[in-house]
Amino acid sequence: MPDKLAKRAALATPPKLAHKIRGLSDRAIAWIFIAPTIFLLLAVNIFPLIWTIRLSLTNFRTNRPNNAVEFVGIENYRKILTDADTWTSLQATAHFLIWTIVLQVLIGFTLAYLINKKFRGNDLWTTLIVLPMMLSPAVVGNFWTFLYQPQIGLFNYFISFLTGADPASFSMIGEVALAPWAIVIVDTWMWTPFVMLICLAGLRSIPSSIYEAAECDRASKWRQFWTITLPMALPFLMLAVLFRGIENFKMFDLVVQLTGGGPGSTTQLTSIDLKREAFEKWRTGYASAYAVILFVTVFGLASIYVKALNKVKDR
């Protein structure tokens, strides 16, 4: 059958082209196939990276293209790494990153564990839980702004129902102490389903024969969870943490829509700070150095994480 197909393909190829192809080695043909991908990778990823590193060593400003561009060495890096405001925005990012990942993993894994049990309406619940993930961050940001309204917001009424506090006495996105938690809650609400789906894939990949063997050995449910379920679902869980970690490190749209980085700079994450430096203050060289610092951080973290992931998979 493959021979027939090959003959038909050979007959369908124009003679001139067939002659040219016949003269090419396997290696050359392989290069012809991968060259477009390599070219795209160089043009879209590698070239901008090199250009950014180059810009980070200059005082270039995009809004003054006719000004002389001076080489300033590591001055931009020195300024960023001694700036208390940048330090504050990195702390805000750390708070956001740690709490969203912890909550999403805990709630996502619990939901996946429950959904994995066969019960009536299982599919309907899965669809309902996954809904927030399908919404646009702009839409989510807008309607959570309404939910957080002190006068008419349902969230405030829900909290007042639980605690007895006056709903108008606190503003989730207007108070310095509450705003960082407001963005954590919204991101957790939106992206927990994503973690749940990955965990669910992990849980469903565990063969039932292992549980049957454990039942025969009279292992308790608790023991089965710690010695079978969790270790076998761990690579999936780690993958979910990697995806959410990288995504949340560069979180922008949802937070801009919700708080705009405020009140003050309480929720000004690094991506918002970077955008302000690059497109409001137009300090392109400085913003490029900032981007390089964030890139190296994410790249370093991703490297050790992928190594850990491979170790867990090999185990």
Added chain:
Amino acid sequence: MTNFIKGLLRLRRGPWEMLATILIALGVFMLMQPFALVLFTYSFIVTLIGTVMFIIVSHFPE
């Protein structure tokens, strides 16, 4: 500990990767910690050394 140092001296991948990983983790902690600005100042260089080291030593023999 002795094995770790021997591995470093013999340019083995395991201990060098471990060292690079510690440097990256330390750098990221220094970048985001809320305790001292001086740690923040030196965080990037620590992360950069760790990351470059990780790329290089991942080509070392096991």
